[in-house]
Amino acid sequence: MSDYNAPFEIHVHGQVQLRPDVDFNQLQDALQPLWKYAGARSLADGAESAYEDEPGIQFDPKERTLQMCWTVRGDEDFRQSLDDMCMSLNELAEQGAAIEVTFYDAEFDEDEAEDEDESRDDFLMLFVGPTPAAIMQVQRDLLVQDVVNLMERHFDGAELGGVVGEIDKLFSERFDALVSSLEIGKPPRGSGGPGGSGGHGGGRRPRHLH
Numbered sequence: 001m002s003d004y005n006a007p008f009e010i011h012v013h014g015q016v017q018l019r020p021d022v023d024f025n026q027l028q029d030a031l032q033p034l035w036k037y038a039g040a041r042s043l044a045d046g047a048e049s050a051y052e053d054e055p056g057i058q059f060d061p062k063e064r065t066l067q068m069c070w071t072v073r074g075d076e077d078f079r080q081s082l083d084d085m086c087m088s089l090n091e092l093a094e095q096g097a098a099i100e101v102t103f104y105d106a107e108f109d110e111d112e113a114e115d116e117d118e119s120r121d122d123f124l125m126l127f128v129g130p131t132p133a134a135i136m137q138v139q140r141d142l143l144v145q146d147v148v149n150l151m152e153r154h155f156d157g158a159e160l161g162g163v164v165g166e167i168d169k170l171f172s173e174r175f176d177a178l179v180s181s182l183e184i185g186k187p188p189r190g191s192g193g194p195g196g197s198g199g200h201g202g203g204r205r206p207r208h209l210h
Helices: 024-030 032-037 078-090 132-151 157-184
Strands: 008-017 056-060 065-074 097-105 122-128
Touching (some): 024 032, 024 078, 032 078, 065 078, 078 122, 097 132
Antiparallel strands (some): 097 122
């Protein structure tokens, strides 16, 4: 849906460390929701951003990294493409990573807008990773960074150990709850039945924990 009349310019930004065995074809399949949405026939064709000064989608096989600084024109339905991409990238990621997505309202003109007019700009933070623990580690690190940066305006960094400890406690409790929920779906030991099931958090900002 690469349309100049599309209501949004959508910017995808992030870096994902990939497993050593990941090749270009696997990455092309994982990123198909993005380049296909842009109207391309392949990753090579769709890797270029809508803006020439952005590097677009880049795969470095030597460093095993996926780098995204890529803009596409689209609509709200692009969110489904993002969900599909994250599900696929989970299988290729070596460690947890955050992906920032910004929806810019292409129809909003700040200079001409009336006082009651509001922009439809939106921001999403998506997470991918090989395990729920890897994803939660990235979430934890980002939250600690944000909280420390905010509180250092008023306190010395050395005073914030207790705050960081409380954040770690919250994530530890969340992880324990997730493990418990997965254990419920498993059969008793020795039953020989199939394993348990997984899931991902919902809400406005998806947490892809598959």
